Amino acid sequence: MQKDNCIFCKIAKHEVPSHKVFENDEVLAFLDLSQVTKGHTLVIPKQHADHVYDLSVEDAQSVFAVVPEISRALQKETQAAGINILSNTGKVAGQSVSHFHIHLIPRHDKHDGFGAKWEVHNEDYTAEELAILANSISTHL
Template sequence: MTTDAECIFCKIVAGDLPSEKIYEDDRTVAFMDLNPGTRGHALVIPKNHAPDLLTIEPDELAAVTQSAQQVARLAKERLDADGINLLNCCGAEAWQTVFHFHMHVVPRYTDDPLQLPWIPEAGDPDEIAATAALLRD
């Protein structure tokens, strides 16, 4: 298993730091976020260390996504969540604070006060088309 001795999430995987684990399989661990946005906010991580979305192996990413789906189902069924946000932050400018890939599973409730940092507004169609052209193969 790939680990980073300084990584707090690697320490959780190793059992060296306490956590409120809620799900685990052979490749992933899910535990409660210590700074929850809503009731039931959990983090899903690969047991192998990968700093972010751009470095995680595809099969590890798939394993995390499948586990996040399982945790989302648990939140929906056991916490009566009205919806679920899955969120990954890649890089400090995108609010990543722990550099071990992780996916936030954030249960949403009809009257919860949590707001994401932006409000969608219509974009400029020409700029959208130009950007799409840059991203195509």
């Protein structure tokens, strides 16, 4: 179901212009208006889903199936040394548009405008605690 007030739904329906990179019946990829690096592309399902939690299996398959192809095209065009593939789910994770999307950010060097840094807390968890956590998570699948 499309949402009337969703900018990405409007882009998917071609009601709002975009700089399209790829399109098929289920997926649209277009340049992000806020380019972190040259070629920064967003990949969205045309079917609205607020978060990754809300994606149908079919829409997830459709989106993730085209990510390698689009990434290869970005690499060829931009001559990027690498690419960051990320998705933010929820405001606390940095999601600013409530329509699931994947960012493809071509990378040239560590000082090209994008940074992702986290602190590792290996010492906070024993192997036993990690085993219990993994088992507990898997009970929800």
